[in-house]
Amino acid sequence: MRIKLNLTKKYLLGILLVGGSLLSFTKPGDRFFEIAKNLDIYATVFKELNTYYVDDVDPKKSIETSIEALLKSFDPYTVYYPENEIDEFLQMTTGKYQGIGIILSEINQSQRISFIEENSPAHLAGLGIGDQIVRINGTLLSDSPETDPAILMKGSAGSTVQLEVLQVGQSIPKSFAIKRETVQIKNVVNAAIVRPGIGYILLEDFNASATKEVKAALIELKKQGMQKLILDLRNNPGGLLTQAIDICNLFIPKGAKIVETRGKVEEWNKSYQALNQAIDTETPMVVLINNRTASAAEIVAGVLQDYDRAVIMGQKSFGKGLVQVTRDLPYRTKMKITTAKYYIPSGRCIQALDYKNKNADGTAKAFQDSSAKVFHTQNGRKVVDGGGILPDQLIQKKPLSAFAQALLAKDMLFLFASEFHGAHSNIARAESFAVDADILEQFNAWLAKSHFSYEAPVENQVKKLLEQTRDQAEYVEFQQLLHSQTTHWKTNLARELKLHAMEITPLLEQEIIMHYYLQKGLNTWSTRKDPSILSAIDLLGKPTKFATLLSRQEKP
Known part of the structure; x- marks a missing residue:
């Protein structure tokens, strides 16, 4: 049998020497003995794998996998950053990164701009929220599902990224050459x-x-x-x-x-x-x-x-x-x-x-x-x-309905806002824009033509009830009874939208405003309609209540 030899052996030898050195100065039961013993075992296991495993062992990938598994046994905040993630780490601490000022998200099986920094290179080049990135530096994203677009977008300040973009409301992709800059993330x-x-x-x-x-x-x-x-x-x-x-x-x-x-x-x-x-x-x-x-x-x-x-x-x-x-x-x-x-x-x-x-x-x-x-x-x-x-x-926060959660999970509000933006060149200013009955009707019609599928909780419960009676003698009769009521229970999107209109309306307003006016517009909308901000404004207008909340509460 041909033994596999490579440079990994010298690193393993170093680990083994460290482990062996520690073992020679410690005794069983000592904490350092346990550390040395287990380092010795780990190094030996990897040495055996590297030498005898049927396929070549990637030392970097294998070691990083074992490090990740080790750290998961502690807490989610104890994290290892390999060399290729250092830029991400520096971005988190300094608030700076080199790029064009966008965030890409996978939406409807495509990479779309979900956030764009105002006055960033991408924004000044004419890109907007909802635009679909087709190619990055010649790489067709639809042919490279395993490729992380964020990696393709990386580059130093002053360098250029070549993009092919299908913009909102357009049918033919357009080419962009955008120079990267150092972007400061605002706090x-x-x-x-x-x-x-x-x-x-x-x-x-x-x-x-x-x-x-x-x-x-x-x-x-x-x-x-x-x-x-x-x-x-x-x-x-x-x-x-x-x-x-x-x-x-x-x-x-x-x-x-x-x-x-x-x-x-x-x-x-x-x-x-x-x-x-x-x-x-x-x-x-x-x-x-x-x-x-x-x-x-x-x-x-x-x-x-x-x-x-x-x-x-x-x-x-x-x-x-x-x-x-x-x-x-x-x-x-x-x-x-x-x-x-x-x-x-x-x-x-x-x-x-x-x-x-x-x-x-x-x-x-x-x-x-x-x-x-x-x-x-x-x-x-x-x-x-x-x-x-x-x-x-x-401040009590009412949980979203199952219908609203489904719309958000499948990006239906985002997709409609993108299409709406493509069809309407402008809307009212952010502080006065409101989703009215006409826009809700447009959303309803668009939703009906989309591939959105939703099963209301009651419909789901009926199906579960039917499944639970499958082995009972009355199953067929019960099945016929339930099927006769299908039209009553089966989800009707128009009915759901009408039922949850008060909940869906502000969510839709936020998506549409973000497409037209970016974060700045959304901020303006929030200070007018966000319930928590309105509650804070109300409290600040009641000085006696405000002072009472900060005073010691004595028992009666």
């Missing part, structure tokens, strides 16, 4: 006076320029006469801890404790205080959160709650109270490691899931409300740990 995507005296800041991220953007927005809004503020942290996944600390410092006095991190490496434990003079400690403030407000965004919300600096409104936040640090690894690779939990000024940690003590199926255990510990804000209000930040003022 603050909207800052405006939404009602007389009420400012609004929508903060979507916490990359390296977040504090600078929030500070600039605050100063500008004050110039415009802001007397009250809404800070919108909904759907904000967090980011850099340093930015969360500095943003808190904008609203709380110098010297105030902001957050403490505690982990296994004691010398890494640290308490962070506000180092600078705040620029606004008095303006009445509402912070909006929801179940997708996480990490650094939760720190900001939690700190402002603990100091009674703002009323928190919305739904309970995500509950990520874990801190990661980035470690450089050989060959331009990196990894993020969860090293600590963070504790906000009241002393509470808001981590919702226990990744150490998992359920039998391997999922993390959820925090139980019954085990919550009580803490207190600066004014003596009761707050609890675990499970995220609980709002001071809950």
Whole structure:
């Protein structure tokens, strides 16, 4: 038999030598002995595979697969970044990337522009939301389903990407040569006076320029006469801890404790205080959160709650109270490691899931409300740990109907908005546009001609009921009875649309406005029609109720 030999052996030899060296200085039962023993076993297993397995072993792919499997046993935030993903990592931390300013999504079995940055190279070249990318640098995407379009789009600033695009409303693809630039991802995507005296800041991220953007927005809004503020942290996944600390410092006095991190490496434990003079400690403030407000965004919300600096409104936040640090690894690779939990000024940690003590199926255990510990804000209000930040003022959010969920899951609202955009060159301004009965009727007609299939819950239940009686003597009779009622139960799209018109209308408005006016237009629409923003505006108009929410609630 011919033995396979390659350069991998010298790397394996290095691992084996390390493992062997450790073993020679440790003893059974010692933690380092266990590490050395298992490294030795792992290296030997890979050596055997590389030498004897019937097919060639790809060392890079195999090792990366094993690393991913290893990290999955910890938590989803401990992540390895191979060399080809470093650009993605840098984008998350710096907020910068080299490209043309679009996001592609697979919609209706094609790659379409689902987001475009205003004034980006793609936008200035004439591309828009809904446009279908047919070719990238000569590669026909329909012939390359395994190819990631994002990889094809990559390139350094100053280089050119060649695109063939089927634009909305057109039947023939058009060629574009677009020069890549360094694109800065905005943290603050909207800052405006939404009602007389009420400012609004929508903060979507916490990359390296977040504090600078929030500070600039605050100063500008004050110039415009802001007397009250809404800070919108909904759907904000967090980011850099340093930015969360500095943003808190904008609203709380110098010297105030902001957050403490505690982990296994004691010398890494640290308490962070506000180092600078705040620029606004008095303006009445509402912070909006929801179940997708996480990490650094939760720190900001939690700190402002603990100091009674703002009323928190919305739904309970995500509950990520874990801190990661980035470690450089050989060959331009990196990894993020969860090293600590963070504790906000009241002393509470808001981590919702226990990744150490998992359920039998391997999922993390959820925090139980019954085990919550009580803490207190600066004014003596009761707050609890675990499970995220609980709002001071809950805004009930009605779950979407099964019909609306199906429309969104199959991108039907997006596809109709694209076709609508192609057929209508302009619409009313974003602040006044509304989906009326005529547009709903157009959507209904379009939906009927589409390949959209939907089974209403009642229809699904009837089918399940019929299946459960299959083995019974009365099955045939029951089947005939149910079939006689089919026309009554069978889903009628027009009926469903009419039934859920109030729910579908704002969703459709958002899609259409995004196609015409991009993110800026959607922001304008939101400040006029978003129920949570309207609730915050209403509360800020009731100073007595606002003050009561921030006061200690004594038992009667």
